[in-house]
Amino acid sequence: MTVIAGLSLLVWVWLLLGQGFFWRTDVRLPRVSGEPARWPSVAVVVPARDEAEVLGSSLPSLLAQRYPGRAAVFLVDDGSTDGTGDVARELAARHGGLPLTVTSPGEPPAGWTGKLWAVRHGIALARERTGAQYLLLTDADIAHHPDSLRSLVAAAAGANLDMVSQMARLRVETGWERLIVPAFVYFFGQLYPFRWINRPASRTAAAAGGCVLIRASAVDAARVPDSIRQSVIDDVALARAVKRSGGRIHLGLAEQVDSVRPYPHLGELWRMVARSAYAQLRHSPALLAGTVLGLALIYLVPPVAAVAGAAAGGWAVCGLGAAAWLVMTLTYLPMLRYYGQRWWLALTLPYTAALYLLMTVDSAVQHYRGRGAAWKGRTYTRPDPDVTG
Structure with missing residues (x-):
């Protein structure tokens, strides 16, 4: 013993x-001097399956983004049975803000996970309609501070990064959430130290799927999401694909991005x-x-x-x-x-x-x-x- x-x-x-130094929590968005002289266009892609309960706390925050350039939101209703698409349209009509498109890709074909099939459909439609230079991939349960998109784009452009991801701050209100959630992020950082991820020469790669800003050119270079279409842990697979293709990535803890999904019970x-x-x-x-x-x-x-x-x-x-x-x-x-x-x-x-x-x-x-x-x-x-x- x-x-x-x-x-x-x-x-x-x-x-x-x-x-x-995985245990340190000071890795956030890269600090850059100034902002882009010309703000690039951005398309926000939100895959959503049976998310009607949380959309009221998340989607309005995306529509209310104070972004100086052109931006639009594309919510991909992935076969929901709870009226997710209708709720999204109602919220857009009530709150206004960025233009919202609600679309549906149909059931995923063999060899695809549902989320990645929805993301693929959303990316294709967004690029076809907007020619966006950047894509923000964010989950339906993620709420953004009004300046979140502006900060993400400024960091990506200023630090010459192909992908910037933030680990959303998860909800910690119940006893089980306090016990489990901080440890979840702690274990993730131990497995994928953020400082290693952010070194271009390091082979370590990971992202937080709730908030990923990626250049359209990096999507093409990494052939995503097609190249990772069966991945259940899609955020880590995405980061690996981008880094393998020569892209520069960054992952940090969020200050302006929060998950609104409750986990009140251990189950x-x-x-x-x-x-x-x-x-x-x-x-x-x-x-x-x-x-x-x-x-x-x-x-x-x-x-x-x-x-x-x-x-x-x-x-x-x-x-x-x-x-x-x-x-x-x-x-x-x-x-x-x-x-x-x-x-x-x-x-x-x-x-x-x-x-x-x-x-x-x-x-x-x-x-x-x-x-x-x-x-x-x-x-x-x-x-x-x-x-x-």
Whole structure:
């Protein structure tokens, strides 16, 4: 147990110093001097499937964008059964602002996920009608500050970036949201350190699908979304495709972009994580086993060693476990501050990690039961490697 506790501490020291300072929350939009002399045209593409409940809190914020150039919004109703398209039209008539087009692509053909089929349809229509130089891909549950689009375009143009993505600030109002949501972003940053993503020479690539501004030329160069049409984790696949094609990308935490989707109960949060966790592991039993062991070593061993060591009088084990738990806690504090949460929630990170471990195992179980990555009435099986780019 002393060796295991010591190994856990060594891993935490390495994570603290050698994993791109993933725990810091100061990576935001690039700071640029000035604004474009001529603002490029932008088309906002919003894929939406059964989103009538949240559109009232999100779509008006897009229509109200204070953007100096030409901009238009294209909402792609992906086979909704709750009147999403009608709600969008009513909101546009009531609020005015940027012009809104509501369109529908029909059911996705074989080999496509529903969202990417909707995005493809929206991009094609937007470019045909507007000739937009930039495309903002944003989800139907994302609300934008009135200057969000202006800031995104200024950052992309000023820093010569082909794609700028922001991790929307998720809702944290219920007890389960406070426990799960900050940890979700913390784990994402640990897996994909933002500083590594933002280095052109680094192979690490990821994006946050809720808010992605991309040059139209980068869409063509990366052949997206066609080249990633089977990807369940489409935002990471998009970033990889753009970076592979030579594009410069940036990912940061948002200040002007918020998710309005509520996750009041554990069940909703569980499904959010489990639907794509095993896909993230490329449906590999070996990677699943390694992930379970890794999560246990990193997050569960420290508190167990600290408590069990103290109870048994094994002070070396207790000290090593407590030290690892302390490092873990300190690295979580910046994310809790970003979300405006109390510091003591950092002590619950091992418990939250145990929940994520179970969610990941459940994701694999659902896959082998034939349910795959299920979302809003659709189930996606393992992608064909010969089809996915």
